[in-house]
Amino acid sequence: MSTSSTNKNVHRVDVSKPARAPSAVRPERAEDASSRTLQRGLHLLDAVLDSGRDGRRVVDLCRATGLERATVHRLLATLIECGYVAAQGRFRYVAGPRLSVHVQRAAPSDLAARLQPVLARVSAACGDAAFAIVRDGAASHCIARHVGTHPVQVLVIQVGTRQPLGVGAAGLALLAALPNEEVAAAIAANAPDLARYGGMTADRMKILVRSTRERGWSVIGNHATRNVLAVGMAVLNRDGAPAAAISVASISERMPRERQQLIARAMREALAALLPDGL
CATH class of the missing domain: 1.10.10.10 (Winged helix-like DNA-binding domain superfamily/Winged helix DNA-binding domain)
Incomplete structure (x- = not known):
């Protein structure tokens, strides 16, 4: 009796070539x-x-x-x-802010070159040092400066200096020109470090932003540098968005309200003449 009978209902599987798993x-x-x-x-x-x-x-x-x-x-x-x-x-x-940072980092030397004539014109009009900054996340980054002719020059920052956005006049002008959401995010990011700048606080920064927006230009003193007051103004790009900012700094005694207004006017006129279409 044979034990090798074949059941026709049994299907053989060739194990020498494994079937491809359905999940492959x-x-x-x-x-x-x-x-x-x-x-x-x-x-x-x-x-x-x-x-x-x-x-x-x-x-x-x-x-x-x-x-x-x-x-x-x-x-x-x-x-x-x-x-x-x-x-x-x-x-x-x-x-969003991340794109703005990448654009600013892409060609800082180009921005500095385009802003340098503006700084020279403003500095010649007032005799004091003028500065240009761009935004670097929640910080400001100085990319250019021009030394004036007055015997006392207040060189509050150097090219390459970074500090919290808003503690200096240029940074405050740029901060105030940003959308509300970005302003809040920058202030929150810098809050732990603000006290080191003349006792600045987040609430004080918010007040300064509101004042800057109402005035159209910034003014701040005794925060980035003691006994120094500075005036700042945002610089827009071709789309009307804030791309940089400029400022003039001097000792407080040289910066009464009338002179602050004159410097702001000189900034506005220089930007209109030299960068009529923006950066």
Whole structure:
């Protein structure tokens, strides 16, 4: 009696060539999905950047990108969290602080070269030293200065100096020109270090920002340097967004209110004459 009978209902499996696991294609599919998400996010970021300083609403971004509202909201949340996009008011979105920092870092020498004639003109008008700064995150970064002709020159900072945004006149002017959300974020980031600058506090900084916005230019004394008062003004780029700031510093005795106003006027006139279209 044979024991090797074959059951026709049994299917043989060739184990010499293992079957491909059904999950083997999943990594590729996941990668494709991630690439599509990245592509959509970059497309959305381009749409935000194209809007300039005015920003765009979600409905406008949907039209520009062809994406669904839920997708736009989800991608915006990620871009905002990473600092590439910022909310402006309740309904509009603009380029975020991280992009601003990268733009400023891209060509500081170019910005310095373009601002140097402005500093020279302002300094010649008042006789005091003039400075130019850009934003570096929550800090200000001095990129240029011009020494005046008055016998007493107050060189409060040097090219390359970094300090919390707002403790100096130029930094305060630039801070006040930023959207409210970025102002709050910068003040919060600098709060632990503010006391070292003449007893500055976050609340005091907020008051100075409001005053600067009302006045149109900044004035601050005895914080970055004792017995020194400085006047500052923001410098806008071609889109009307703040890209840098300039300031003039002198001993407090040389800076009564009338002279502060004259220096602010000299700054405004120099910017209008030498950078009529912005940086």
